[in-house]
Amino acid sequence: MSAATAGLSPLYWRRLAATGKTVPRLVAQLLTPVLWILIVGPALARALGSFSPSIDYYTYVAVGQVAFLVPFTAMFAGIDLLTDKDFGILRELLVAPIRRATIPLANAAAVATVALLQVALVALLAVARGAHFHTSLARLPWFVATAALLSLGMFGIAQVLALAIKQQAAYGALIPAIGVTPFFLSGAMYPLAVLPLGLKAIALVLPWTHAVALLHYGMMQGTDPGLAAIWHLSSEPLMATLSLAALAVFAVASLAIAVRVFSKSTSDNVP
Amino acid sequence: MSDPVQVRDLHKTYSNGVQAVRGISFTVGEGEVFGLLGPNGAGKSTTIGMLTTMLRPSAGQILVAGHDLAREPRAARQATGVVFQDSVLDNDFSGRQNLDLHARLWRLPRAEADRRIAALLAVIGLADRASDGVRTYSGGMRRRLEIARALLAKPAILLLDEPTTGLDPAVRQELWDLIRRLRATEGVTVLLSTHYLEEAERVCDRVAIMHQGHLVAVDTPRRLVDTVGHDLLELEATASTGEALQILQASGATAGRPLLTAQTISVPIRPDADQRSRLLRRLVDDGLAASVTIRRGSLNDVFLHLTSASGRPDGVAGAGAADATRPATEARRPA
Numbered sequence: 002m003s004a005a006t007a008g009l010s011p012l013y014w015r016r017l018a019a020t021g022k023t024v025p026r027l028v029a030q031l032l033t034p035v036l037w038i039l040i041v042g043p044a045l046a047r048a049l050g051s052f053s054p055s056i057d058y059y060t061y062v063a064v065g066q067v068a069f070l071v072p073f074t075a076m077f078a079g080i081d082l083l084t085d086k087d088f089g090i091l092r093e094l095l096v097a098p099i100r101r102a103t104i105p106l107a108n109a110a111a112v113a114t115v116a117l118l119q120v121a122l123v124a125l126l127a128v129a130r131g132a133h134f135h136t137s138l139a140r141l142p143w144f145v146a147t148a149a150l151l152s153l154g155m156f157g158i159a160q161v162l163a164l165a166i167k168q169q170a171a172y173g174a175l176i177p178a179i180g181v182t183p184f185f186l187s188g189a190m191y192p193l194a195v196l197p198l199g200l201k202a203i204a205l206v207l208p209w210t211h212a213v214a215l216l217h218y219g220m221m222q223g224t225d226p227g228l229a230a231i232w233h234l235s236s237e238p239l240m241a242t243l244s245l246a247a248l249a250v251f252a253v254a255s256l257a258i259a260v261r262v263f264s265k266s267t268s269d270n271v272p
Numbered sequence: 273m274s275d276p277v278q279v280r281d282l283h284k285t286y287s288n289g290v291q292a293v294r295g296i297s298f299t300v301g302e303g304e305v306f307g308l309l310g311p312n313g314a315g316k317s318t319t320i321g322m323l324t325t326m327l328r329p330s331a332g333q334i335l336v337a338g339h340d341l342a343r344e345p346r347a348a349r350q351a352t353g354v355v356f357q358d359s360v361l362d363n364d365f366s367g368r369q370n371l372d373l374h375a376r377l378w379r380l381p382r383a384e385a386d387r388r389i390a391a392l393l394a395v396i397g398l399a400d401r402a403s404d405g406v407r408t409y410s411g412g413m414r415r416r417l418e419i420a421r422a423l424l425a426k427p428a429i430l431l432l433d434e435p436t437t438g439l440d441p442a443v444r445q446e447l448w449d450l451i452r453r454l455r456a457t458e459g460v461t462v463l464l465s466t467h468y469l470e471e472a473e474r475v476c477d478r479v480a481i482m483h484q485g486h487l488v489a490v491d492t493p494r495r496l497v498d499t500v501g502h503d504l505l506e507l508e509a510t511a512s513t514g515e516a517l518q519i520l521q522a523s524g525a526t527a528g529r530p531l532l533t534a535q536t537i538s539v540p541i542r543p544d545a546d547q548r549s550r551l552l553r554r555l556v557d558d559g560l561a562a563s564v565t566i567r568r569g570s571l572n573d574v575f576l577h578l579t580s581a582s583g584r585p586d587g588v589a590g591a592g593a594a595d596a597t598r599p600a601t602e603a604r605r606p607a
Binding site for chain 1: 349362370
């Protein structure tokens with residue numbers, strides 16, 4: 002293992018193992034999406050039908066739940082950071098012979114792994130409940146990459162907020178506001194077209210919106226209007242590439258800021 | 273071979289303008305146990321923070337195992353084991369898992385890590401509790417585990433930041449015995465900070481006393497104790513200390529300037545038995561002393577003399593007080 006990546010593997014596995022011990026939290030994170038998948042989604046689809054004849058509304062909201070679950074899970078990483086900092090092992094990690102940046106990056110990778118496992122579980126439940134995913138070997142990676150990038154980007158936001166707020170209780174209160182509120186503007190529940198103009202303008206710059214469009218692109222081949230509502234172009238692959246690029250910029254920038262803030266706040270800038 | 277720890281003209285000024293460390297220099301020799309002592313706010317925690325690379329010095333240089341902390345922090349950290357003042361364990365895991373994580377972060381080969389973990393768990397008496405979660409450990413067990421963890425990767429330097437703070441006396445004694453034993457078997461250089469002066473006196477080869485960001489003394493505990501005199505007379509004055517001070521200073525029995533703390537006067541005293549008894553009789557007969565004792569000087573006396581209020585116009589603060597304002601910036605080990 003090179004000096005640059007030293008510590009990445011043990012810290013990644015440590016975070017995964019620690020997360021595995023928080024069963025109540027993992028269940029709590031899954032509760033709302035599972036309720037939507039098993040109860041609310043089918044009920045809405047039955048009661049209201051769909052906004053477009055070509056779209057199965059239940060499948061539409063089932064895919065959209067990923068945009069709820071992934072940011073929500075990632076936001077809990079802020080609690081983990083504050084726990085490690087205040088009561089746990091962070092100082093031991095800071096005096097280890099590794100780059101300090103390795104600590105948040107390893108945690109980010111572990112959080113993304115957990116998020117993808119949760120997404121897989123939700124997707125399986127959705128299929129069992131009657132969702133009709135139209136995907137392929139070419140489209141599925143778009144779905145996975147989108148979930149991973151959204152998780153990494155939200156992890157960065159969670160780290161920065163946690164280090165700024167410092168108090169676990171105050172940070173915990175922010176999780177729904179930051180992790181969930183943008184979901185309602187993202188097109189996960191209804192198409193962007195129905196949003197008032199001002200809100201739509203806001204929605205278009207949110208990473209959630211690009212993520213939802215890409216998730217639909219990956220799992221609802223040929224039926225989703227999300228990308229066109231954002232880009233108004235004729236080439237679907239081009240629009241998907243542009244949205245994925247936007248999401249990647251969000252993830253990289255968010256992680257870079259998080260690493261910088263982490264290094265500054267926890268180690269007085271010693272590399 | 274060069275000294276494992278070399279600190280040169282080290283400064284630390286925090287962003288709020290507080291100058292916590294003001295130009296200290298010292299070295300720690302191979303295999304030495306070196307104690308950093310000082311009252312709260314003296315700058316010792318900041319110094320330890322810089323030695324562990326948790327804090328960046330404002331100026332100066334630190335070499336740890338030959339590595340400049342500013343240029344090669346990871347190489348320096350590879351050569352260092354740290355025990356923090358507060359417990360720093362991964363509470364979600366067992367004792368063995370805590371050690372295993374350390375071994376992986378310090379890149380110990382698997383077989384060697386297993387061998388070292390088993391050996392150290394046996395030494396610290398936790399072999400049968402190694403699989404239990406550290407949440408179930410007592411304070412002493414946690415501390416023993418942290419010391420074992422710090423030594424796991426065979427560091428050249430062991431940094432202990434107030435390692436016995438908050439522990440009961442029996443556990444403190446047990447830990448010092450453990451540190452002494454491990455130092456002998458591991459051959460590690462130890463740099464520690466502590467509030468417990470009697471422990472420092474017993475454990476340390478040399479101590480440095482910090483005061484207001486300066487080093488005011490660096491030497492062996494014995495030599496430092498000699499600076500305040502072998503024996504000390506301690507007098508609790510009945511009323512005003514002024515008259516008692518005058519008698520002490522005029523008696524010819526004292527061997528240094530007295531230290532005054534509240535109603536208590538502490539002063540080095542000459543070994544002449546006749547002089548002593550004359551002085552004691554005078555103090556008692558004049559009704560100036562509520563109590564008088566003569567006892568051996570200790571590091572505690574050195575500490576008080578060097579860190580108590582200096583600059584009194586009557587020069588009463590003590591034999592070391594005048595020196596307390598003059599940093600001992602070049603401290604050498606005894607030959």
